[in-house]
Amino acid sequence: MIERVASPLTPEEGRVAILQLAMNAQDRTTERGLTKSSFDSLVTAALVDTTSENAKSRDEVRSVVRGILPGGAGHQIDALVDSALKRLARKHGPIKHRTQTDSFHMSFEESQEWRARAAEYLLDQDEVEADLAAGAYGLDQRLDADISELRTEARKLRQVLEGLFMRRGEMFARSVQGAEQVDASLGELADMIAQLDHGLVLPPAQAAQAISNVLEAPSDRTRAHLLRIVDSYTLFAFLQQTPDVQKTLSRVFAGGEIWLDTSAVLPLLGETLVADVGRRGLTNLLAAARGSGIRLFVTGGVLEEVVAHLDISLLYPRRTDPWRGRIPFIYTAYMMSGRAEEALGGWVEEFKGSEEPVRDVEDYLEHYFGILRQDLSELADGADVRLRGAVQELWGERHRQRRERHGQDSANTHRLIAHDVENVVGVIEHRRSHSDSALGYTAWWLTLDGTAFALQAWLKDRLGKDAPASPVLSPDYLSQVLRLGPLRRRQLGDGSEVLPLTLSLRVLENVPDELIDVARSAREEFKDFDELRIRREVRDALNRARRSGSGERDYAASLEAEILQAIAE
Numbered sequence: 001m002i003e004r005v006a007s008p009l010t011p012e013e014g015r016v017a018i019l020q021l022a023m024n025a026q027d028r029t030t031e032r033g034l035t036k037s038s039f040d041s042l043v044t045a046a047l048v049d050t051t052s053e054n055a056k057s058r059d060e061v062r063s064v065v066r067g068i069l070p071g072g073a074g075h076q077i078d079a080l081v082d083s084a085l086k087r088l089a090r091k092h093g094p095i096k097h098r099t100q101t102d103s104f105h106m107s108f109e110e111s112q113e114w115r116a117r118a119a120e121y122l123l124d125q126d127e128v129e130a131d132l133a134a135g136a137y138g139l140d141q142r143l144d145a146d147i148s149e150l151r152t153e154a155r156k157l158r159q160v161l162e163g164l165f166m167r168r169g170e171m172f173a174r175s176v177q178g179a180e181q182v183d184a185s186l187g188e189l190a191d192m193i194a195q196l197d198h199g200l201v202l203p204p205a206q207a208a209q210a211i212s213n214v215l216e217a218p219s220d221r222t223r224a225h226l227l228r229i230v231d232s233y234t235l236f237a238f239l240q241q242t243p244d245v246q247k248t249l250s251r252v253f254a255g256g257e258i259w260l261d262t263s264a265v266l267p268l269l270g271e272t273l274v275a276d277v278g279r280r281g282l283t284n285l286l287a288a289a290r291g292s293g294i295r296l297f298v299t300g301g302v303l304e305e306v307v308a309h310l311d312i313s314l315l316y317p318r319r320t321d322p323w324r325g326r327i328p329f330i331y332t333a334y335m336m337s338g339r340a341e342e343a344l345g346g347w348v349e350e351f352k353g354s355e356e357p358v359r360d361v362e363d364y365l366e367h368y369f370g371i372l373r374q375d376l377s378e379l380a381d382g383a384d385v386r387l388r389g390a391v392q393e394l395w396g397e398r399h400r401q402r403r404e405r406h407g408q409d410s411a412n413t414h415r416l417i418a419h420d421v422e423n424v425v426g427v428i429e430h431r432r433s434h435s436d437s438a439l440g441y442t443a444w445w446l447t448l449d450g451t452a453f454a455l456q457a458w459l460k461d462r463l464g465k466d467a468p469a470s471p472v473l474s475p476d477y478l479s480q481v482l483r484l485g486p487l488r489r490r491q492l493g494d495g496s497e498v499l500p501l502t503l504s505l506r507v508l509e510n511v512p513d514e515l516i517d518v519a520r521s522a523r524e525e526f527k528d529f530d531e532l533r534i535r536r537e538v539r540d541a542l543n544r545a546r547r548s549g550s551g552e553r554d555y556a557a558s559l560e561a562e563i564l565q566a567i568a569e
Contacts (some may be wrong), residue, residue, distance in 0.1 A: 013045070014236075016066050020045040021232040023117050034484065035246035039084040039233055042068060046113065047095060055096075057103045061085065069239050076243055088522055118560055124225040129154040129212075131222045132161070132169070135213035139206045147360035149201070156198045162229060163196055164189070169234035172480050173241050217279070231483055256294040257505045258473060259427055260371065262305040262419075262449035265298060269306075269351060270333035286477055288482050297374040298365065299426070300358070301419030307357045308350050308412075317341055338523065338538030367482075376426020384427045390462040391455075395420040398451045424455065428472040444473035 008388075022040040045066035050056055056064075062078050065548065069077055079139050085104060089097035095108035106114065132153035136143060143150040190208040193200075218226060238245045264282065271280040278284070286296060311332040334344055352360035365371040380388070399413045423445050430443045445452070452472040459467035527538045 004099050013064055013068055016045040016048050017042055018232050018236055019118060019121065020048075021235055022228045023114075023160050031338060033246045034245050036084070036087070036238055038092055038245060039065075039080045039243075043081055043088060044094070044106075044238070045086040047104055047479045049111075051108075051111070052096070052098075052105055055098055055101070055103035055105035057101065058082070058085065061104060063168050066212065069243055073243075110562060113220075121225075121525060124221060127219065127221045128161075128225055129158050131214045131219060132157040132210060136202060136206075136210035140202055143201055153201050156200050157202075157207060157210055160193055160196055160198050160200070162227075162233070163198075164192060164211075165233045166228075166237070168191065168230070168476075169237035172234050172477065173237040173533045187265075207382075221518065224454065227483070228358065230480070234480060234484060238503075253518050256289075256442050256444065257297065257300065257430075257523065258289065258294055258444045258478075259374075259376070259423055260302065260500060261423060261445060261449060261452075262309070263448040264446045264475075265302060265306055265365070265371075266329055267448075268365075271331060272350075273333055273337040273339075285479055285482070286369060289478060294483060296369070296371040298362075298371055299375050299377070299419070300373060301377075301415075301422055301423055302362050303358045303365075303373065305416065305419060306361050310352060310361075311355075314345055314348060317344065334539075335520065338536075339521065339532060340523065374509045375422075376430065377422050378423045379429040380426040383429050386437060386466075387428070387459075387468070388425055389423060391421050391424045391457055392417060393462070394455065394458045395424075395451065421542075424452075424471060441469070441471075445469065445471045446475065446478065448475065473526060 002487050021038065024037060040562045042065050043061060045068075047056060058081075062081050065081050066074060068078050085095065085097070087093070088095035089104060094107055094113075096105050096107050098105075119436060129151070133150050136150065136153055136157065138144065143153055156291075189212070190204040193207050194204040194212075203328070214222065216228075235245065267282045268286070271283045274280050274552045290296060309328060309330060313328040313334070316328050316331045329349075333345070335341065339347070351364050352358075362391045366373075369379060395417045399417055427443050431441055452470075453474070455472055456467075456470040459470065522538045523534055526534045
């Protein structure tokens with residue numbers, strides 16, 4: 001059993017600990033403290049396969065847990081182990097205490113229950129491998145022709161995925177301790193896979209594609225299992241750095257305030273086209289954040305950008321000259337839903353009218369998503385000129401490159417830079433009156449813009465020791481905190497079943513023109529049928545185009561938008 005579990009770990013004790021943390025995931029959705037439930041898991045793992053004939057002494061249990069958590073203070077770990085032993089060895093508890101020798105062992109009933117739960121865990125693991133096999137099918141003829149080879153590849157992909165989750169957990173733990181958050185694109189995922197030696201048949205880019213195929217739309221059983229694995233590896237990484245995870249996580253986002261970038265607002269509008277509410281990843285994430293007591297804001301500059309994007313989406317189908325730049329995301333999302341292009345304007349009117357469009361979008365975001373307007377311009381304007389200059393330089397360089405590639409208007413570019421500076425510098429200045437600790441920050445900036453994740457290094461390079469901590473928040477980071485942190489108990493129910501596994505692997509634009517043409521052609525072909533049939537035919541046409549390779553102009557790296565996939569399906 002242990003050979004099939006926790007592939008990134010070599011010591012057997014670590015593998016059993018991961019298995020037990022995963023099996024105890026349900027306990028973390030109750031009122032039990034995270035530190036308590038974690039140490040109950042570690043102590044149980046240390047006592048697996050013990051009986052009254054081969055009990056372990058208190059010192060042996062302490063030694064096993066210390067070996068799993070080398071970063072913690074010995075006396076602190078011993079005290080937490082002793083508390084867990086006391087809880088677990090209560091009358092009729094799962095652990096038996098032999099007071100004469102001060103030794104412990106699993107009860108017979110608990111041993112049987114443990115084996116049954118572990119066997120169920122392995123069945124869930126098999127389900128993940130089956131989904132990975134489906135995700136890899138069609139990527140390589142050698143695998144398509146040999147089912148046993150495909151199953152072997154799926155097992156290796158599952159091991160790769162666990163390795164990536166372990167690395168993600170370590171990055172998350174470091175970021176909570178104050179290090180820079182890391183945002184992983186699909187290309188970076190391929191690079192990470194290339195560094196792992198698992199003997200895959202698929203090259204790294206295709207292996208990344210197979211994994212992302214599963215992460216985008218996992219089955220319910222696979223999703224539940226992967227969430228347990230993600231959380232377990234993250235907890236494991238946390239425990240190795242600081243045993244008291246309850247205290248650490250309780251300080252993250254306590255009374256938090258999050259400002260949303262335009263890149264985080266537009267998907268909310270696009271997700272209104274997704275029929276399956278459970279697949280509205282960002283919508284559900286922000287709903288869980290609000291349920292945890294976090295307040296959400298946008299600035300007036302972001303509202304202006306949203307309105308401008310909606311206007312561009314309306315302009316795109318009426319263009320007469322060749323289009324320069326990316327296809328507007330909102331237009332793409334609408335067309336992938338199979339709706340009639342001529343009705344686009346009517347749909348956009350759900351968000352804004354023609355008289356006061358900024359006010360309309362503001363009201364819409366507040367009513368449907370609980371997002372309020374709160375400007376940061378006054379704070380940003382009063383910030384140190386060196387800080388403002390450094391931030392302006394970073395986003396100026398990004399927008400300059402985009403302008404050269406896509407022919408953006410320079411006046412519009414200046415406004416975009418000003419809005420980015422207001423958000424970044426404004427949140428940094430807002431923090432100064434709240435906390436000087438990376439763990440205690442309450443103000444953040446949620447974005448899907450890859451440039452933002454270079455901010456910390458950029459500021460350190462420009463400002464040296466005076467550089468403030470980056471306010472950038474990735475959706476993955478927020479999702480992980482909400483699933484693990486004590487804030488989860490304030491939600492209506494657990495909520496983790498609808499939180500996205502990952503969002504920052506997704507690219508929300510750069511959809512190839514050819515796929516839009518496929519959607520448009522399919523709608524024209526079936527224009528005489530009822531609306532439901534037309535949308536079904538558009539969906540099927542898009543799926544056939546993906547399988548046959550139509551529109552594959554770097555499609556594997558560009559159409560990783562979970563929202564667009566959900567709309568199309």
